[in-house]
């Protein structure tokens with residue numbers, strides 16, 4: 644496999660302005676297939692904005708995004724899910740009044756190819772089987788019939804990740820998945836992200852530097868909308884610019 648085939652997500656010159664603010668400023672990244680690539684940076688660095696650009700929630704004012712070599716710039720979120728780019732949100736993305744099982748079944752259902760809607764029974768069975776497998780896998784078996792809104796924060800986050808996986812994505816992008824979690828839930832979630840990374844490429848946007856260092860093969864640092872550094876965790880941690888801009892800011 645040559646190196647171009649090995650890049651699953653790429654941005655070239657990606658930029659967006661909010662009024663006079665360059666929230667994301669000419670950012671190039673190339674995410675290698677497999678494992679975890681992390682994007683870190685201090686508050687307001689542009690991480691969530693970058694995530695929103697890549698996942699189609701907002702449109703860039705400049706630059707391009709490629710998924711598996713195919714340009715996806717400006718493609719809306721729901722189309723991206725069907726193309727294999729899955730995401731989970733900083734703000735919860737569940738249907739709180741539906742059960743855990745129903746949330747998963749809907750996520751699996753919505754992403755079946757349209758042609759299968761001619762066979763509603765078969766389609767429903769497939770979605771149901773997928774939901775059952777995910778419930779087990781994410782340790783939510785005893786909560787399957789509870790309303791998602793009644794779960795603990797950590798369980799909701801676990802369910803969110805399961806929902807993001809319901810469509811068998813090629814790449815999963817997570818924006819601060821452990822935000823607001825207890826120490827134990829954070830450890831559980833990190834373990835889960837590590838497990839998932841064995842079968843799917845993950846881009847992890849994180850604030851917790853220790854989680855990132857432990858999990859990632861590559862770390863990309865954003866500061867003031869720009870890419871400041873990129874490389875293996877230890878090299879990035881040792882980088883002087885990073886220490887000043889990121890660690891120095893905390």
Ligand SMILES: Nc1ncnc2c1ncn2[C@@H]1O[C@H](COP(=O)(O)OP(=O)(O)OP(=O)(O)O)[C@@H](O)[C@H]1O
Pocket residue numbers: 661664666684685686687688689690691692693850
């Ligand atoms: N919709 C918007 N309109 C105007 N300014 C925005 C908007 N969204 C974000 N910003 C600004 O863009 C900059 C980058 O914000 P962003 O949320 O991307 O940072 P972040 O790196 O995710 O920060 P955090 O670590 O706090 O999550 C900030 O200065 C923010 O105030």
Ligand SMILES: [Mg+2]
Pocket residue numbers: 690691692
């Ligand atoms: Mg953010």
